[in-house]
Amino acid sequence: MRVVWAIARREVRSLLHTATGWLVLGGFLFLTGAFWLALVDNYLARSGDLAYDPYSDVRMSLVDHLLAPFFGNVAILLLVVCPAVTMRSFADEQRLGTLDLLATSPVSAWQIALGKLGGAWAFVGLLLACTLWMPLALTPFGALDPGALAGGYLSLVLLGAALCALGTLASALTDQALVALVLSFSVTLVLWIVGWLNPDPTSFVSQISIATHVGDMARGALRASDVAYFVLLSGWCVVALRQRVASWRYA
Amino acid sequence: MIQARALTRTYGARTAIQGIDFTVGRGEVVGLLGPNGAGKSTTMRILAGALAASSGSVQIDGHDVFADPIAVKRVVGFLPERPPLYADMGVADFLSYAATLHGVNDVAEAVARALELAAVREVAARPIGRLSKGFKQRVGLAAALVHSPKVLLLDEPASGLDPVQRVEMRALVRRLAAGDVTVLLSTHVLAEVESTCDRVIALHHGRVVLDSRLDAIGGGGVVRVRVGRVDGAAAALAAVPGVGSVDSPVDGTLLVRGEGDLRAAVARAAAPFDLLELGSPSGLEDLFVRLAREDA
Numbered sequence: 001m002r003v004v005w006a007i008a009r010r011e012v013r014s015l016l017h018t019a020t021g022w023l024v025l026g027g028f029l030f031l032t033g034a035f036w037l038a039l040v041d042n043y044l045a046r047s048g049d050l051a052y053d054p055y056s057d058v059r060m061s062l063v064d065h066l067l068a069p070f071f072g073n074v075a076i077l078l079l080v081v082c083p084a085v086t087m088r089s090f091a092d093e094q095r096l097g098t099l100d101l102l103a104t105s106p107v108s109a110w111q112i113a114l115g116k117l118g119g120a121w122a123f124v125g126l127l128l129a130c131t132l133w134m135p136l137a138l139t140p141f142g143a144l145d146p147g148a149l150a151g152g153y154l155s156l157v158l159l160g161a162a163l164c165a166l167g168t169l170a171s172a173l174t175d176q177a178l179v180a181l182v183l184s185f186s187v188t189l190v191l192w193i194v195g196w197l198n199p200d201p202t203s204f205v206s207q208i209s210i211a212t213h214v215g216d217m218a219r220g221a222l223r224a225s226d227v228a229y230f231v232l233l234s235g236w237c238v239v240a241l242r243q244r245v246a247s248w249r250y251a
Numbered sequence: 252m253i254q255a256r257a258l259t260r261t262y263g264a265r266t267a268i269q270g271i272d273f274t275v276g277r278g279e280v281v282g283l284l285g286p287n288g289a290g291k292s293t294t295m296r297i298l299a300g301a302l303a304a305s306s307g308s309v310q311i312d313g314h315d316v317f318a319d320p321i322a323v324k325r326v327v328g329f330l331p332e333r334p335p336l337y338a339d340m341g342v343a344d345f346l347s348y349a350a351t352l353h354g355v356n357d358v359a360e361a362v363a364r365a366l367e368l369a370a371v372r373e374v375a376a377r378p379i380g381r382l383s384k385g386f387k388q389r390v391g392l393a394a395a396l397v398h399s400p401k402v403l404l405l406d407e408p409a410s411g412l413d414p415v416q417r418v419e420m421r422a423l424v425r426r427l428a429a430g431d432v433t434v435l436l437s438t439h440v441l442a443e444v445e446s447t448c449d450r451v452i453a454l455h456h457g458r459v460v461l462d463s464r465l466d467a468i469g470g471g472g473v474v475r476v477r478v479g480r481v482d483g484a485a486a487a488l489a490a491v492p493g494v495g496s497v498d499s500p501v502d503g504t505l506l507v508r509g510e511g512d513l514r515a516a517v518a519r520a521a522a523p524f525d526l527l528e529l530g531s532p533s534g535l536e537d538l539f540v541r542l543a544r545e546d547a
Contacts, residue, residue: 006351010337017339101335101394103301105352106324249303 003107004115011119012126015085021123024084028077028127035073036134039066063148067135068219071152074131075214078160079192081127083184086120086167087177090245094175099248109246113168113238120164128156148219155217158230159210163188165237172244252277252402252433253298258307260293267293268457271307275435275450277401280428282444283437285454291437292332294454295406298435299329312401325353328400332407334391338380342371342390345379346397353398361397369393370419384411392420396427403427405436409443421447474507474517479525481505491520 015021043065093099102112132153138144163184170184171177188210195209206212213226253275260267268290275281283291296302298309300320309316312326337345346362355361366372369389374382379390388411395403405424409417424434424447438444444451445465453461478484485497485505493516494509507517518529 003352003354006348010340010348014337014339097331097333098335098337100301100329100331100333101349101352104299104324104327104329104331105349106321106354107352108321249301 003111004118007102007107007112007115008118008122011089011116012122014088015119015123018088020084020088024081025127025130028081029130031077032070032074032131032134036070036131039070039073062138063145063219066138067145067148067152070135071156071217072214074128074156075159078124078156078163079188080185082120082124082160082163083167083170083181083188085123086164086171086184087181088171089116089120089168089180090172091175091177091180095177103248109242112245113241117165117168117238117241120168121161124160124164125157128153128160151217151219151222154222155214155226158217158227158234159214162210162230162233162237165234165241169237169241169244172241252279252312253435254308254310255294255298256308258294258297258309259305260290260297260302261305266457268297268454271454271457271459273452273459273462275433277433278428278431279450280424280434280436280448282448282451283435283454284439284441284444284451285437286439289454290457291439291454292406293457295329295404295435295437296331299327299331299404300324301329301331325398326401327404328395328398328402329404330391330395330406330408332410334387334394336379336387336390336394339378341376341378342366342382342393343375345390346393349394350397355398361399364399365393365397368396368423385413385416388412389416392423400432402433402435405434407438408436409438409440417443473531474513475528475530476505476507476517476521476526477528478505478521479527481524484521484524487520487524488517491516 015024043062046065090099093102135144135149166187167180167184170187171180173183174180191208191210193209193211195206195212198205200206201212207229213229216223217226253273255271255273258271259269271290271294283294285291293302297304298311298316300316300323303317311323314322314326316323337348340348343362343366346365347358350358350361350365366375369392371386371389371393374386374390379387382390388408392405392408395405403424408424409420412420421443424436428434436443436447448465450464451461452459476484476488481499485499488494488505488507489497491507491509491513493511493513494507496508498506498508505521507513514529514531518526521529
């Protein structure tokens with residue numbers, strides 16, 4: 001565990017020492033902040049209109065008109081952010097020859113894979129934690145559904161974990177960070193849009209689509225099948241990553 | 252301490268090393284010598300557990316490298332030709348990281364000792380990316396030493412070091428060997444082997460062509476000549492009675508081989524060609540030149 005922690009800490013530290021890490025951090029916070037302000041502004045304008053409409057008895061819920069679209073926007077940002085966070089993970093180590101330190105240390109392929117992945121997860125977790133103030137800032141103005149908030153963040157955490165696992169695996173397949181970025185983003189995009197081929201949510205293509213499983217979770221509706229989808233996707237990537245790391249000796 | 256048996260490694264259709272056998276005893280300093288592409292780095296990487304062999308076996312400190320790589324890596328320190336350093340880390344932080352990866356309990360003590368041994372204490376707080384090549388090489392050495400290994404594998408350890416640092420590196424290797432550390436160092440620099448090692452294992456085209464103690468290698472029967480005018484000199488020297496062959500390696504220097512002490516006769520024959528230098532090369536130098544000549 002100590003070794004996994006050390007590798008993960010080095011990974012986060014490495015991200016915070018590169019322009020890429022700070023660009024991702026700054027860009028993510030700027031865009032999520034902009035989305036949030038636009039959504040709040042839109043919510044206030046529309047709810048104000050409705051308040052002065054004598055024939056309307058519609059009340060705009062915070063979950064449907066603020067939280068769900070916000071989580072949806074953040075989920076789309078993660079499609080780009082996670083490949084950017086993970087692209088250098090193994091690719092740079094291979095290109096710069098620093099992989100030799102891990103390869104000749106008494107650590108297992110599992111420890112290396114989990115340490116690298118743990119660092120990416122921690123960084124994306126930090127990004128998501130930095131957005132928490134936005135929904136929490138609403139609490140003085142109305143009752144915020146804690147279940148919807150927790151469900152929304154859990155969906156983002158699960159999505160981030162799966163995308164980081166996919167990105168780290170892509171990074172282990174090449175020594176060029178840019179190739180890893182393009183590869184993981186392409187696979188992620190295909191997994192997102194594949195559901196469009198068949199609108200029936202019970203169809204196979206819909207079930208393998210990320211978008212299908214993110215949609216309801218963003219509204220705080222947690223289904224075991226959605227959680228299982230992300231856990232299985234992450235698990236498959238971790239096992240494949242471990243195999244890849246173990247195979248380097250035979251390359 | 253190290254036992255390699257029938258070690259073979261292929262990359263696709265290319266064979267990097269083929270059927271290598273050697274043994275290195277505890278506390279021995281052995282040089283792995285050979286021209287570029289001889290298979291030195293492949294051998295070192297297999298011993299360090301970074302690369303799997305296609306066939307054969309390696310035992311280090313009683314553990315099989317392929318069956319129990321973790322146990323082997325605990326007792327081996329490896330400095331690759333290109334030290335694995337993170338440019339964004341400070342020297343002491345990097346050594347702490349390397350010590351943690353090797354499961355060292357008292358990390359602070361281990362880092363302090365490694366800084367001292369590799370003479371990098373003065374740059375302990377500096378980022379590795381801002382160090383000179385020589386210092387980077389020494390930080391790589393410190394990382395290889397941080398877990399007090401029983402076996403030290405050094406791949407071209409003097410690369411990038413200035414002459415003073417090279418002397419210090421040799422002294423350090425000798426000190427470590429005196430403390431019962433087994434050292435295997437690969438190099439193509441003859442002086443490195445001659446001044447540091449007890450024994451030499453020469454590789455050529457992936458095979459062991461020599462495994463001998465240094466003091467058992469003689470250079471008898473070989474004369475090295477440098478002349479001002481090369482044209483015709485080789486033919487004149489070849490005509491000297493007792494001379495078997497005349498080689499002309501890289502810089503125009505002539506190596507004359509034959510039976511017995513040929514120096515006086517060779518000096519007389521070389522004098523008309525503006526003799527500049529005459530001497531007897533070491534057996535190792537002669538061997539190395541012959542290997543290079545086979546490649547030419």
